[in-house]
Amino acid sequence: xxxxxxxxxxxxxxxxxxxxxxxxxxxxxxxxxxxxxxxxxxxxxxxxxxxxxxxxxxxxxxxxxxxxxxxxxxxxxxxxxxxxxxxxxxxxxxxxxxxxxxxxxxxxxxxxxxxxxxxxxxxxxxxxxxxxxxxxxxxxxxxxxxxxxxxxxxxxxxxxxxxxxxxxxxxxxxxxxxxxxxxxxxxxxxxxxxxxxxxxxxxxxxxxxxxxxxxxxxxxxxxxxx
Numbered sequence: 121x122x123x124x125x126x127x128x129x130x131x132x133x134x135x136x137x138x139x140x141x142x143x144x145x146x147x148x149x150x151x152x153x154x155x156x157x158x159x160x161x162x163x164x165x166x167x168x169x170x171x172x173x174x175x176x177x178x179x180x181x182x183x184x185x186x187x188x189x190x191x192x193x194x195x196x197x198x199x200x201x202x203x204x205x206x207x208x209x210x211x212x213x214x215x216x217x218x219x220x221x222x223x224x225x226x227x228x229x230x231x232x233x234x235x236x237x238x239x240x241x242x243x244x245x246x247x248x249x250x251x252x253x254x255x256x257x258x259x260x261x262x263x264x265x266x267x268x269x270x271x272x273x274x275x276x277x278x279x280x281x282x283x284x285x286x287x288x289x290x291x292x293x294x295x296x297x298x299x300x301x302x303x304x305x306x307x308x309x310x311x312x313x314x315x316x317x318x319x320x321x322x323x324x325x326x327x328x329x330x331x332x333x334x335x336x337x338x339x340x341x342x343x344x345x346x
Contacts, residue, residue: 126151126205129194135185136170137193139201140178148177149258149270150212153335154204155179162200169193174334175259176268212256215335220302220317221343222251222293228316229293235278235312247342249273250293250314255300255338260330265304265322267332272298284310291317293340300340302332315340 132138139155141148152174159172159181170182183193224247225232236243255269272295280296285308288294292303294311303309304322317340321331332338 127155127201129198129201131190131194132180134190136180136182137190137197138178138180139197142177144177146212149256151204152177152179152258153212154207155200156334158200158204159197162196169196175261215256215333215337217254217337217339218319218332219339219341220293220319222315222317222340223344224250224293224315224342229314231281231294231312232314235295235314238278239275246276246314249276250295250300251340251342253339255340257332257334257336257338258299259334260332263304263307265330265332267301267321267330267334267338269300269332269338270298272300278312280310281312284308288313289316291319291321293317304330315342 126141128140130138130140141151156172156174156179159169159179162169163171168184168188173180181193181197183190188196225243232243232246236246239246253273255271257267258270259268260266261268276295277298278295287306288303288309290303290305292313293315294301294303294309294313296311301311302317302321319331323329323331
């Protein structure tokens with residue numbers, strides 16, 4: 121393990137390095153996104169470094185196990201971490217905005233009423249809260265194209281279902297903990313379903329196939345059309 125001041129660099133097997141930042145605030149998110157961007161530029165210049173895989177407070181970097189190898193990669197990545205930490209601005213990089221028309225409640229959002237009851241609010245209040253803020257894609261996980269959007273408004277954080285559903289429809293807009301997300305395709309899931317969007321989140325014919333990439337901004341727009 122190498123300490124780069126604001127981050128720890130840890131070998132991840134013999135073909136990757138994990139860069140771990142402390143904290144879960146916006147400064148940490150900014151460092152993750154900036155480092156991921158720096159790794160992407162490094163990858164474009166030197167394919168021995170793979171594409172960055174940002175997480176909640178970390179960045180995984182695949183590397184060629186022979187050259188530069190993990191030790192050589194840790195040295196180079198330590199330099200990048202130092203450059204990221206030295207940047208004077210802690211503001212989050214501003215990615216493109218994606219607006220998602222969303223039908224809330226009913227068969228599209230079967231958990232809306234229960235979530236409202238848990239928070240002692242009306243269903244309309246939950247919709248208003250959920251659609252009131254601009255989210256940011258912090259990382260992808262669970263399934264291809266499944267973007268963890270940060271963060272829910274205060275008072276809307278909700279635990280997952282005690283028993284996950286066997287099948288969640290694609291486009292389902294859901295919440296769990298302090299995150300919201302959109303299921304990219306039909307799959308099992310334990311998040312609370314508030315609504316559904318017709319926008320295609322995962323398309324294998326597109327480049328890249330995921331619509332919601334780390335750093336992109338997302339806003340949900342309530343609609344009533346069928």
